[in-house]
Each structure stands twice: as structure tokens, then as C-alpha cells.
Amino acid sequence: MGKVRAWAAMGPRQPLQPFEFDPGPLPAGQVEVAVEHCGLCHSDLSLRDDAWGMSRFPLVPGHEAIGTLVAVGEGVRGLRPGQRVGVGWNAHSCQHCETCLDGRQHLCASVRPTLIGRHGAFAERVRVDALWAVPLPEGLDPAEAGPLLCGGITVFAPLRELAIPPTARVAVVGIGGLGHLALAFSRAWGCEVTAITSSPAKVAEALDLGAHQAVCSEDRSALKRLSGRFDLILVTANASLDWNALLGALAPEGRLHVVGAVPEPIPVPAFALISGQKSVSGSPTGSRGALAQMLAFAARHRILPRNEHFPMSQVNAALEHLAAGRARYRVVLDADFT
Amino acid sequence: MGKVRAWAAMGPRQPLQPFEFDPGPLPAGQVEVAVEHCGLCHSDLSLRDDAWGMSRFPLVPGHEAIGTLVAVGEGVRGLRPGQRVGVGWNAHSCQHCETCLDGRQHLCASVRPTLIGRHGAFAERVRVDALWAVPLPEGLDPAEAGPLLCGGITVFAPLRELAIPPTARVAVVGIGGLGHLALAFSRAWGCEVTAITSSPAKVAEALDLGAHQAVCSEDRSALKRLSGRFDLILVTANASLDWNALLGALAPEGRLHVVGAVPEPIPVPAFALISGQKSVSGSPTGSRGALAQMLAFAARHRILPRNEHFPMSQVNAALEHLAAGRARYRVVLDADFT
Numbered sequence: 001m002g003k004v005r006a007w008a009a010m011g012p013r014q015p016l017q018p019f020e021f022d023p024g025p026l027p028a029g030q031v032e033v034a035v036e037h038c039g040l041c042h043s044d045l046s047l048r049d050d051a052w053g054m055s056r057f058p059l060v061p062g063h064e065a066i067g068t069l070v071a072v073g074e075g076v077r078g079l080r081p082g083q084r085v086g087v088g089w090n091a092h093s094c095q096h097c098e099t100c101l102d103g104r105q106h107l108c109a110s111v112r113p114t115l116i117g118r119h120g121a122f123a124e125r126v127r128v129d130a131l132w133a134v135p136l137p138e139g140l141d142p143a144e145a146g147p148l149l150c151g152g153i154t155v156f157a158p159l160r161e162l163a164i165p166p167t168a169r170v171a172v173v174g175i176g177g178l179g180h181l182a183l184a185f186s187r188a189w190g191c192e193v194t195a196i197t198s199s200p201a202k203v204a205e206a207l208d209l210g211a212h213q214a215v216c217s218e219d220r221s222a223l224k225r226l227s228g229r230f231d232l233i234l235v236t237a238n239a240s241l242d243w244n245a246l247l248g249a250l251a252p253e254g255r256l257h258v259v260g261a262v263p264e265p266i267p268v269p270a271f272a273l274i275s276g277q278k279s280v281s282g283s284p285t286g287s288r289g290a291l292a293q294m295l296a297f298a299a300r301h302r303i304l305p306r307n308e309h310f311p312m313s314q315v316n317a318a319l320e321h322l323a324a325g326r327a328r329y330r331v332v333l334d335a336d337f338t
Numbered sequence: 339m340g341k342v343r344a345w346a347a348m349g350p351r352q353p354l355q356p357f358e359f360d361p362g363p364l365p366a367g368q369v370e371v372a373v374e375h376c377g378l379c380h381s382d383l384s385l386r387d388d389a390w391g392m393s394r395f396p397l398v399p400g401h402e403a404i405g406t407l408v409a410v411g412e413g414v415r416g417l418r419p420g421q422r423v424g425v426g427w428n429a430h431s432c433q434h435c436e437t438c439l440d441g442r443q444h445l446c447a448s449v450r451p452t453l454i455g456r457h458g459a460f461a462e463r464v465r466v467d468a469l470w471a472v473p474l475p476e477g478l479d480p481a482e483a484g485p486l487l488c489g490g491i492t493v494f495a496p497l498r499e500l501a502i503p504p505t506a507r508v509a510v511v512g513i514g515g516l517g518h519l520a521l522a523f524s525r526a527w528g529c530e531v532t533a534i535t536s537s538p539a540k541v542a543e544a545l546d547l548g549a550h551q552a553v554c555s556e557d558r559s560a561l562k563r564l565s566g567r568f569d570l571i572l573v574t575a576n577a578s579l580d581w582n583a584l585l586g587a588l589a590p591e592g593r594l595h596v597v598g599a600v601p602e603p604i605p606v607p608a609f610a611l612i613s614g615q616k617s618v619s620g621s622p623t624g625s626r627g628a629l630a631q632m633l634a635f636a637a638r639h640r641i642l643p644r645n646e647h648f649p650m651s652q653v654n655a656a657l658e659h660l661a662a663g664r665a666r667y668r669v670v671l672d673a674d675f676t
Contacts, residue, residue: 081531099590104590105589105593106615107591107614107615109566139491161615173363176667194659202507207566228447235444243563252437252442252445253442253445255617255619258611258612259610259612261606261608261609261612262608263608264607265605265606265607265608266605266606266608267603267604267605267606268604268605268606268618269603269604270596270598270599270600270603270604270620271599271622273596273618273619273621274597274599274620274621274622275620275622276445277444277445277499277617277619277620277621278620279593279618279619280606280611280617280618280619281593281611281615281616281617281619282609282610282611282612282615283611283612283615283617284609284612284613308544
């Protein structure tokens with residue numbers, strides 16, 4: 001199939017530019033996906049800027065792809081060319097360690113993302129281990145489903161992994177790309193859902209997105225009234241927050257769960273954990289099983305991200321739109337290589 | 339029955355002295371226990387010294403009592419005079435809130451300890467709500483069982499509450515009054531047990547106490563070899579520790595659980611939680627159901643604290659022994675009012 005056209009940053013904080021590479025023969029165990037749509041995630045931006053010191057250039061971002069299988073490597077079972085699949089954050093896991101064999105592939109010590117050390121999905125085609133190409137169920141619009149593969153699984157996985165019961169009171173902190181999906185998933189999960197946003201403008205929007213109630217985190221008295229209320233507080237913001245207030249808003253046995261890239265260590269007083277039997281925790285995306293369950297759950301409950309679309313050739317404008325905090329709520333790039 | 343003789347501190351950091359009080363008529367719903375033995379817990383010391391700013395004087399410490407029911411208040415069901423019971427940290431919970439009705443009485447917002455605002459068990463007799471007098475099962479030596487009621491439940495409850503499976507790898511940090519019971523309980527729970535102690539002298543002892551292996555926390559290379567190993571690290575020490583090393587010693591989905599009164603906020607980097615799907619948590623003692631299960635489990639597995647005995651009249655010597663870090667591993671006072 002020859003060379004792959006893509007969009008790549010040639011160095012930190014550089015705009016993406018057209019980039020071609022020869023992917024070579026398809027290795028055994030991998031599949032190749034013709035990208036139709038790809039979500040734009042905040043971590044694409046962080047990697048373009050090398051904010052985490054782990055980027056390798058040329059960097060082809062993109063890890064929320066929906067596309068069609070065009071090639072299947074030797075030894076791959078259960079997938080066939082022509083199938084529509086999703087590709088998310090992870091592209092490789094070892095498949096033979098205790099963690100992988102136990103179905104926790106996203107926690108494998110050798111897990112590798114789709115866009116570090118290989119080329120991501122702002123491209124005509126992308127390659128991943130067969131495991132990480134997840135068949136898209138019927139009823140999920142391929143043009144809109146992309147952000148479920150990273151943003152969606154990141155906020156769905158805690159509900160599943162922590163066995164949150166539908167009787168729980170859930171708060172979602174930060175109503176953006178992750179947070180708006182967290183509202184939808186926890187609402188469909190059966191929970192009582194509260195949105196906590198720093199943006200007064202989003203209070204009303206949050207109700208429309210699935211929250212039963214919404215409060216502005218700048219309103220200290222509103223936060224105080226929520227003291228002792230929540231079984232789960234899901235932090236999707238990548239900012240420093242009023243951690244003591246959030247710990248105080250947990251019910252007995254409550255859990256503060258972080259999925260946003262909070263920049264500084266969270267100071268957790270032991271007594272705040274001990275007296276109410278509380279937890280502070282975090283999680284990355286999700287296992288292969290969780291991804292498939294999440295897509296099926298989203299299809300059944302008609303959960304899709306609210307997307308703004310850009311042609312992939314406008315990727316730099318899309319990145320600036322996201323960086324400026326203007327995305328409402330997720331951005332999807334539609335492949336337009338011609 | 340008239341006045342109660344006891345040992346009380348009349349002010350912060352004062353030695354205990356003989357003290358008599360009139361308990362008045364026995365209120366409905368309460369029971370009165372003639373104290374035979376009472377464990378000495380580090381929190382008795384902290385309260386004598388008003389280290390937590392919540393002590394009220396005269397303070398009669400003591401909250402790990404074994405004794406015999408001598409009176410049963412109006413409305414009490416299921417208990418009868420003559421029964422041998424244990425009394426632990428809690429003496430009162432409201433019994434009508436959602437948390438109580440759900441069997442989580444130790445997390446009730448109105449839960450009250452046995453020795454704050456009422457008189458504890460370094461006394462001839464002690465009173466608690468009937469709920470908090472737990473019948474002692476056959477096969478537990480009354481002279482030795484006392485410390486199970488606070489120290490024991492504190493380290494048993496996490497195994498139950500967190501649903502730790504017997505396949506888990508458990509590390510116990512701090513091998514003292516709590517830690518030596520944690521080794522015994524987690525060993526009987528079926529887990530692989532590692533002791534982590536700051537005292538080289540305790541490395542060998544820990545093996546005798548139930549650990550499969552023991553390491554000295556001063557040995558950095560030994561700690562490094564344990565990287566990624568533990569499903570549960572139970573911190574029983576009330577000291578600041580090398581938190582980053584401990585978080586690094588957790589396996590994927592591992593949990594650092596604190597039951598010791600760690601003096602300063604634990605700095606928890608979000609990435610350390612997210613990438614390995616880890617938790618940091620804490621818990622106080624346990625519910626009424628957990629207390630009963632713990633005693634039955636201890637009886638079945640022949641788990642008892644290793645105690646040093648002092649006559650209760652030597653309580654000040656016993657307190658100094660504990661404060662000096664010389665207790666091996668728990669102190670029990672035998673009532674000797676004559």
C-alpha cells in the first residue's frame with residue numbers, strides 16, 4: 001500500500017505539517033486501519049508541546065480514531081479487513097505477562113501508546129496490535145464516536161473498575177472533553193450526578209449534558225452545602241483544586257478519583273482518609289474488555305461526545321481552538337487526504 | 339452499684355491518678371461492663387497528652403476492654419448480664435442515620451469514642467451503647483483478647499472492607515502494636531505477607547509473627563527490589579515515610595492504606611495514581627459487623643496479640659513503657675481494684 005500521508009510536528013511546539021513515511025511490511029499480530037475520523041485530545045496537545053518530556057519527533061498525534069481495517073497481519077484472529085474499528089490511547093501490550101493474561105492490558109508494564117515511538121492517527125492509516133483495534137458496535141455513528149476511544153473510556157473505566165453502584169452520588173469536576181462524557185456515562189449508569197465547574201457559563205449547560213444539578217466551584221457556599229455528599233468525585237480537570245474542600249465533600253467511604261493530569265502532588269491528610277474511610281485514586285484509560293463494554297454501553301444508551309468537526313487539513317486551527325479552551329466539548333478531525 | 343473507681347489524668351500530660359465518679363442510673367440502651375482486662379493503645383497516650391486537641395479532663399483512658407456484663411439498660415435486646423464482652427474505640431452511634439442503618443456504624447456522623455466525653459475502661463466498670471458491647475466468642479482467651487477490640491479491628495477491617503483477596507501480596511509497614519496483628523491477620527487471610535520495619539532487630543521477629551519475608555526500610559536496595567510488588571501496603575506507623583518509594587512498591591491497581599496517625603499530609607502525585615490505577619486510602623476501626631467477624635476469625639485462626647501485662651495500678655509505668663517504644667508488642671492492664 002506504500003507510503004502513508006500524515007500530519008506531524010517536527011519538534012516541540014511546532015505546528016503540524018504534511019509528513020510522509022513508509023510503514024514497511026505489516027508485522028505479525030498487527031492490523032492497519034484506514035482513518036476516517038480522529039478525535040483531538042488534550043494529550044495530543046501536551047505531546048506536541050513535549051509537556052511530559054516523553055515525545056519523540058517527528059510526532060504524528062492522534063489516538064481517537066475510527067476507521068476501516070485494510071490489512072491484517074499474520075496470526076491475527078477475530079478481525080477481518082473491511083471491519084470498522086476504533087483505536088485509542090494504547091497500541092501495544094505484551095500479551096504474556098500476568099497483568100495482560102488477567103485482562104488488565106492497559107496496566108501492562110510494556111504498554112505502549114499509539115503516538116509515542118510510532119505514528120498516530122492524524123494520518124491516512126494507523127497501525128496497532130490487533131488487540132487494540134476494537135470493533136465498533138452497530139448504532140454508534142462513526143463520524144462522532146472517535147472521542148469515546150480515549151476521553152470516553154477514561155471516564156467510563158472508573159465506574160466499571162471501582163464497581164460504582166447505580167445508587168451512588170457522583171460529582172464530576174471539570175466539564176470539558178472528559179467531563180461532559182463523564183456526566184453522560186454516570187447518568188446512564190443510574191447515579192445521581194452533580195457537575196462542578198469553574199465556569200459559571202457551563203452551569204446551565206451541564207444540566208443539559210446529564211447532570212441532575214450543577215454548581216460553580218467559585219461559589220464557596222454552594223460547595224459547603226455539598227459537604228459529606230458524594231460517593232465518587234471524578235476529577236477530569238488538569239488543574240490544582242481545593243483538595244480539602246473536595247475531600248470534605250466526600251460521603252463516608254467516598255472516593256476522590258483523578259483522571260486529569262493534575263500538575264502538582266495532591267496533599268492528602270491521613271486523618272481525612274481515616275475518619276471517613278475515604279480513598280484518593282486515579283486511573284488511565286481502560287482494558288480491552290472495558291473498551292468493548294464502554295462502546296456497547298454507549299451504543300445502548302445513545303451516548304456520544306458533543307463534537308466540533310474540522311477537516312484534518314485544518315489540524316493546526318483545531319489545535320489552537322482546543323488550546324484556547326474554546327472546544328465545546330470535543331474536536332473531531334475528518335480525514336481529507338486527497 | 340454506686341461509685342466507680344478508675345484511673346484518670348486530671349490534665350494534659352499528667353500521670354493518671356485514682357479517681358472516683360458516680361455514673362448515675364444506667365440509661366436506656368446502654369450496658370455496664372465490669373472490666374477484667376484492658377489493652378493500652380497508643381491513642382490512650384495521645385489523648386492523655388491531648389495531642390489531638392480533643393481530650394476532656396478528667397480523662398479516664400482505656401478502650402480495649404474485656405469484661406462481664408453486670409447491668410443491661412432498658413430496651414436492650416440480645417445481651418444478658420453475665421455475658422463476657424469486648425469494648426473497643428466506639429461507645430455510641432446514632433442508630434437511625436442512613437450510615438448506621440446500612441451497618442456502617444463506625445462511620446456515623448454522631449459516632450462517639452469510649453473515652454472522650456465519657457469515662458473509658460481503665461476503671462472498675464465502663465458503659466457503652468449495647469451495640470458496642472461485642473460478645474466474646476468461645477476460644478479467645480479473655481486475658482489476651484483486649485487489644486483485638488481496637489488494634490485488631492483497625493488492621494482487620496481493611497482486609498474485609500477493601501475485599502482484599504487471599505491471592506493478594508500484602509506489605510505491612512511498621513511492626514508494633516497494630517503491625518504485628520496485621521501480619522497475623524493477613525497471613526491467616528491467605529495472603530503473601532511482607533513486613534517492612536525501620537528496626538533491623540524486628541526483621542527476624544516479623545517472620546515469627548507471620549510474615550513470609552521481612553525487609554528493613556533503611557535498606558534502600560531491598561525496597562527497590564520490591565518495586566511494583568504489592569496489592570496492598572498497610573501503613574500502621576504514625577510517622578512520615580518515603581511515600582514515593584511506597585507508591586512505587588505498589589503493583590498495578592495497588593493500594594496504599596493508612597491506619598496510623600501520619601502527622602503530615604501525604605503528597606500524592608496524580609500521575610503516580612493514574613498510570614498504575616492506584617489508590618491511597620485510610621480507615622478507622624470497624625463496624626459492629628466487622629468487629630464480630632474479626633473476633634470469630636481470630637478465634638478460628640488462633641490469633642491473639644502478643645501482650646505484656648501490667649496490673650492496672652501500674653498504669654503509669656505501662657504508659658511510660660509504651661511511650662518509650664519498648665512495648666513488645668501490646669500492653670494489657672489487668673484490673674486490680676480491691
